[in-house]
Amino acid sequence: MQLQYFLLLAAALFCIGIYGLITSRNAVRVLMSIELLLNAVNLNLMAFSNFIDSTLIKGQVFTVFVITVAAAEAAVGLAIVLAIYRNRDTVDMEQFNLLKW
Amino acid sequence: MFESLLETVWLVPCYALLGGILALPWSPGIIRRTGSRPAGYVNLVMTFFSLLHSVLAFTATWNHPAKEVLIPWLSTVGLNLTINLELSSISVGALIIITGLNFLAQVYAVGYMERDWGWGRFYSLLGLFEAGLCALALCNNLFFSYVILEILTLGTYLLVGLWFSQPLVVTGARDAFLTKRVGDLFLLMGVLGLWTLAGTWDYQDLAIWAQTAKVDQTIITLVCLALIAGPMGKCAQFPLHLWLDEAMEGPVPSTILRNSVVVASGAWVLIKLQPVFSLSPVASSAMVGIGTVTAIGGSLIAIAQIDIKRCLSYSVSAYMGLVFIAVGTQQDEAALLLVLTHALSAALLVMSTGNIILNNITQDVTQLGGLWSRRPISGLAFIVGTLGLIAFPPLGSFWALVKLADGLWETQPWLVGIIIAVNGLTAFSLTREFSLIFGGKAKQMSERSPEVIWLMVLPMMVLFGFVLHLPLVLQSLSLLPDWAILNKDVVLLLIWSSIFGCSISGVIYLGNIAKPIRLPWKGLQDLLAYDFYTPKLYKVTIIFGVAQLSKFADMVDRFVVDGIVNFVGLFSLLGGESLKYSTNGQTQFYAFTILLGVGILGAWMTWPFWGIQFIDLIF
Numbered sequence: 001m002q003l004q005y006f007l008l009l010a011a012a013l014f015c016i017g018i019y020g021l022i023t024s025r026n027a028v029r030v031l032m033s034i035e036l037l038l039n040a041v042n043l044n045l046m047a048f049s050n051f052i053d054s055t056l057i058k059g060q061v062f063t064v065f066v067i068t069v070a071a072a073e074a075a076v077g078l079a080i081v082l083a084i085y086r087n088r089d090t091v092d093m094e095q096f097n098l099l100k101w
Numbered sequence: 102m103f104e105s106l107l108e109t110v111w112l113v114p115c116y117a118l119l120g121g122i123l124a125l126p127w128s129p130g131i132i133r134r135t136g137s138r139p140a141g142y143v144n145l146v147m148t149f150f151s152l153l154h155s156v157l158a159f160t161a162t163w164n165h166p167a168k169e170v171l172i173p174w175l176s177t178v179g180l181n182l183t184i185n186l187e188l189s190s191i192s193v194g195a196l197i198i199i200t201g202l203n204f205l206a207q208v209y210a211v212g213y214m215e216r217d218w219g220w221g222r223f224y225s226l227l228g229l230f231e232a233g234l235c236a237l238a239l240c241n242n243l244f245f246s247y248v249i250l251e252i253l254t255l256g257t258y259l260l261v262g263l264w265f266s267q268p269l270v271v272t273g274a275r276d277a278f279l280t281k282r283v284g285d286l287f288l289l290m291g292v293l294g295l296w297t298l299a300g301t302w303d304y305q306d307l308a309i310w311a312q313t314a315k316v317d318q319t320i321i322t323l324v325c326l327a328l329i330a331g332p333m334g335k336c337a338q339f340p341l342h343l344w345l346d347e348a349m350e351g352p353v354p355s356t357i358l359r360n361s362v363v364v365a366s367g368a369w370v371l372i373k374l375q376p377v378f379s380l381s382p383v384a385s386s387a388m389v390g391i392g393t394v395t396a397i398g399g400s401l402i403a404i405a406q407i408d409i410k411r412c413l414s415y416s417v418s419a420y421m422g423l424v425f426i427a428v429g430t431q432q433d434e435a436a437l438l439l440v441l442t443h444a445l446s447a448a449l450l451v452m453s454t455g456n457i458i459l460n461n462i463t464q465d466v467t468q469l470g471g472l473w474s475r476r477p478i479s480g481l482a483f484i485v486g487t488l489g490l491i492a493f494p495p496l497g498s499f500w501a502l503v504k505l506a507d508g509l510w511e512t513q514p515w516l517v518g519i520i521i522a523v524n525g526l527t528a529f530s531l532t533r534e535f536s537l538i539f540g541g542k543a544k545q546m547s548e549r550s551p552e553v554i555w556l557m558v559l560p561m562m563v564l565f566g567f568v569l570h571l572p573l574v575l576q577s578l579s580l581l582p583d584w585a586i587l588n589k590d591v592v593l594l595l596i597w598s599s600i601f602g603c604s605i606s607g608v609i610y611l612g613n614i615a616k617p618i619r620l621p622w623k624g625l626q627d628l629l630a631y632d633f634y635t636p637k638l639y640k641v642t643i644i645f646g647v648a649q650l651s652k653f654a655d656m657v658d659r660f661v662v663d664g665i666v667n668f669v670g671l672f673s674l675l676g677g678e679s680l681k682y683s684t685n686g687q688t689q690f691y692a693f694t695i696l697l698g699v700g701i702l703g704a705w706m707t708w709p710f711w712g713i714q715f716i717d718l719i720f
Contacts, residue, residue, distance in 0.1 A: 022693045030689070093689055100686030 006047035014040035027084070027091040031077045038070040106154060107161040111170055111186050113151045113196055114235040117203075120147025121228020128221035137220035141211050144224040148204045148231060155196035162190045163578075169241070185303055187241035191437065195238035195369070198441060201567075202361055202448050203231040205560035209452055210354035212556030213459060219263060223352065226260040230358055237366055243302040246370050247285070247292050250335065253366060254281045257359070261351040273347030280344040284334020284367075291327030295377065298324065308376035316380065325384030328374055329391070335367025336421035337414075339395040343635045345418060349410040353455035356410060360417045361448035365440045368424045372436050375428050385429045392425025393519050398633065400526035404533060405629035409454050409464045412534045415632075416490070416527050417447055423523060426516060427505050435505040438580065442497030445568050446489035450531070452561040453482040456553045457538055463546045466534060467617055471543030476552055480539045482565050487531040489568040491602070492524050492595035497571040499595070504582045506591045517591060521598040528602025536610035 013036055020033030042063045049059025085091050124140035126132055162168075167189035175182040207227060214220060233253045240246050255278070262274030296302065298321065299310045314321075332338075337345035348359060371378075371388075378384050399419030406412045420443045427436035456479040457472065458464055473480050489496045492503065502520060509516045543550075552558065575581050609618065620626040628634065 018696060022689050022696075024689075093687070096688065097686030101681040101684050 003047055003051040006051075007044060010040045010043035010047065013043065025093050027081045027093055027096075028078070030093065031074060031081065034077070035070065035074060038066060038073075042066055104161055107158045107168070107188055107193075108170075110154065110158040110188055110193060110196070111172075111239060113154050113158075113200065114232040114239070116147045116151045116154070117200070117228050117231035117235060119228075120144040121225040121232060123147070124221050124224040124228060126221070129218055131221075137218055138211075140220040140224045141207065141214070144228050145204065145207050145211070147228065148200055148207055151231065151235065152197065152200040152204050155193055155200050158188070159190065159193045159197055162188060162193050165190075167192075174245075182244065183242075184245055185241040186239045187304075188239070192238050192241075196235050198444055199231060199234045199238060199362055202444065202564075203227065203234075203358060205448070205452075205564055206354045206357040208560040209357065209455070209557050210352075212554050213354050213455060214352065215554075217352075223260075223263055223355070226256055226263070227355065227358065229256045230260065230355075230363065234362055234366060237369060241304050243292055243295065243304065243307065243370075243374070245302075246373070247288055247331070250288070250331065250366060250370065251282075251285050253363065254278060254285055257281060257348065257363065260355045260359075261348045263352055263355070264350075267350065269347075270350045273344075273350040277344040277348045280341050281334045284331045284341055287327045287334075288331025288370075291324050291329075291331070294320075294324040294327060299377075304373045307374070311376040311380050314380060318381065322381040322383045325378050325381040326387060328377065329371070329384060329388055332367030332371040332425075333391060336364050336371075336424070337395075337418045338391050338422060338425060339398055339418075340635070340638070342395065342399070342418050343632065343639065345414045346411055346632060349408070349414050353410075353451065353458060356414075357448045357451045357455070360413060360451050361444040364417055364421055365424075365444055368421055368428070368436065368440050371425070371428050372433050372440075375431060375433050375436075378428065379431055385431070388425050388429030389513075389516065392422040392427075392429060393516070394422070395419060396422030396426065396519060396523040397526070400523050400530060402629050402632050403530040404526065405626060407465050407467050407630070409458060409466050409469070409534065409538070410451075412466065412530060413447070413450055413454065416530060417443075419523055419527060420447070420490070423502075423505065423520060426509075426519070430509060430513065430516065432505060432508045435501060435508060438504060438575075439498065439501035442501045442571060443490065445564065445571060446486045446496075446498060449482055449486035449489065449561065449564045449568050452557070452564060453479045453486060454534075454538075456482075456557055456561065457550075459553055459557070460550050461547050465546075466537040468544055468546040469538045470541040470547055471539075472547055472550055473539040475550055476539065478552060478558060478562070480535070482561050483531075483535050483539070485565055485568050487528070487535060487603075489571070490531065491528040491599045493599050494592075494596065495572045497568065497575070500572065500575065500581050502595055503587060503592055506595060507582065507588050510588050510591050517594070521594050524595055525598035525602035528599045529606040532603045532606035533610050536607060540611045541616075 017033045017036030017040060020036065021030055024030045024033060045059040045063045045066065047059075049057045049063075053059055081091055084096065088095060120143055123143045127137040127140035129137060167187055170186040170188060172184040172186070173181070174184050207224070210223065210227070214223060217223070230253065233249050233256060237246055237249045237253075240249060258274050258278035261277050262270055264270050265274075292302070295307070298316055299307055299314070301307060301310065334341040334344075345359075345364065349356060351359070378388065396419045399415040399417075399422060403412050403415035403419065406415065420439065424436045424439055424443075427433075427439060457469065457476065461469060461472075463469065485496075490498050492499045502524060506517045506520050509520070572581065610616075
């Protein structure tokens with residue numbers, strides 16, 4: 001029954017991330033929420049690789065890739081936030097609604 | 102040789118049509134330099150050919166059985182439309198009357214239309230009328246009779262509307278077209294209804310069918326009433342009679358044709374359909390009723406008119422009413438004879454009054470007077486026309502009316518009373534018109550009134566001769582009723598009614614009674630003078646109804662039908678306009694909608710695995 005607890009924890013973390021992703025006004029906090037999502041995914045991968053695929057542990061390989069990609073993504077994301085900040089002097093997500101209808 | 106002329110008598114309408122077409126190039130827009138007179142001459146030549154051909158063919162057909170000519174027209178599945186021409190002495194005789202009167206009217210028009218540039222149009226329409234009437238006379242098929250009647254209705258519209266710059270002409274032409282059209286459309290219903298009953302449109306076959314037909318009485322009555330409605334409009338019978346009054350706005354030469362021949366086209370179809378009408382007693386009595394009302398009403402209205410042409414047009418309605426009575430009481434021969442004698446006399450009367458109009462300008466009989474000494478020829482023509490129209494022995498209509506009355510004496514004596522009354526009233530009105538125009542003292546408008554040129558007098562005098570000789574012609578063709586078996590009482594009553602009518606009218610209008618005559622009841626006089634207020638009657642009934650219905654339909658179209666379609670457009674426009682706000686520019690909102698979509702899709706797809714338990718959990 002341990003796998004379910006891991007998965008439930010990961011799902012809870014994912015939902016917390018989602019909540020943060022949708023409600024945060026600060027762009028950096030949005031990026032942080034995305035990190036939470038990715039870490040929830042990593043938890044899932046690790047859990048599956050331990051309980052289902054303990055010999056070949058492909059899930060752990062996936063996790064390594066996800067961490068590296070997440071690092072790159074966070075870097076690019078912060079770069080984008082910085083670029084917007086330079087132009088608009090704010091990181092408030094509600095000020096970024098220029099591309100509408 | 103005459104035989105071959107008889108075989109080719111179907112060319113007679115073609116000559117006339119050709120004349121009509123040949124007249125068109127002389128319209129002012131096409132031949133600009135030389136005037137339009139040749140249009141008339143071409144037509145005269147073609148009409149003369151038609152007349153000659155008809156007369157020669159008549160000698161070949163006299164005392165011979167009728168022949169048929171079949172011209173296939175259209176053949177589809179289950180329907181063969183063959184133009185069926187009857188070459189009998191009656192139809193060829195009708196051709197002579199039509200072409201002869203047309204020839205005279207055209208000669209008359211050469212004089213009358215002297216100062217008019219519209220000969221191309223006028224003569225081509227006269228040619229069309231001649232062709233149509235000749236085709237109708239020859240045609241032995243109800244369907245093609247209907248076709249021709251419709252073409253003639255269009256012709257009437259164009260011919261009445263010749264001088265279309267006058268507003269009254271435009272309304273008159275409109276009414277003439279629509280009124281006759283309504284009748285024709287009812288006729289079409291009857292024609293189609295008759296096909297389902299009889300399966301044939303040939304007049305002979307219809308007559309044979311009618312002898313043994315066993316049909317539902319209601320159906321045949323309705324069909325017969327529809328068949329009556331067509332001639333009712335054509336013959337200007339009540340209540341479809343207003344158009345003839347307003348058609349008097351057209352030029353006089355066309356009026357000659359209209360009063361004598363065109364209105365008779367309806368009577369012709371009616372006479373041909375008489376065997377069918379005999380199937381339905383209701384239709385026959387309806388015909389007699391319509392004829393009676395029109396005859397009495399028309400002759401009363403004619404007395405109260407002051408327009409020289411309208412005085413005559415209502416008499417035409419009245420006499421066509423007598424034809425209706427004759428057909429309604431199964432007296433075809435009397436009806437045909439009456440149509441013939443009426444045509445000649447009515448044409449003579451119109452020619453005579455046309456002569457007066459041309460040189461006195463006014464058409465108001467109360468402004469005319471004292472022309473007898475200076476216009477004796479026109480006056481004599483009017484007298485002969487009058488005597489030819491009323492029952493005055495030995496002239497034509499006397500025999501027709503005597504024949505009609507004699508046939509009714511035993512069965513329906515009250516109809517004889519109607520005929521006598523109509524005869525007396527017509528005698529009164531025509532004598533009144535004569536007295537007002539030719540009698541009394543000259544008034545301002547008729548102070549100087551020269552006789553018209555020979556082109557108008559000559560056809561009038563030729564017709565004058567024909568009216569005088571008609572009894573002799575009829576006698577030689579042994580068409581007169583046999584004097585020995587006639588009821589002498591009827592004859593005497595008719596003669597007395599003519600004498601009474603003429604003499605009372607003469608005493609009133611030539612005597613020293615103060616003019617203008619006022620009836621003690623002004624309301625009655627106005628009622629008759631304004632034609633029973635028929636225009637108002639139309640206006641408040643049919644025209645009002647159709648106008649309201651049209652407005653309603655227009656509103657439904659504008660608001661409901663258009664509205665529904667426009668609403669669809671408007672709805673999609675509003676949809677786009679309002680739904681675009683879903684693209685609100687907030688990235689987080691987009692993320693939210695993506696998650697929402699994924700969530701709903703996931704819930705929906707996995708529903709079978711947990712839905713039941715979920716519902717159990719809630720309830």
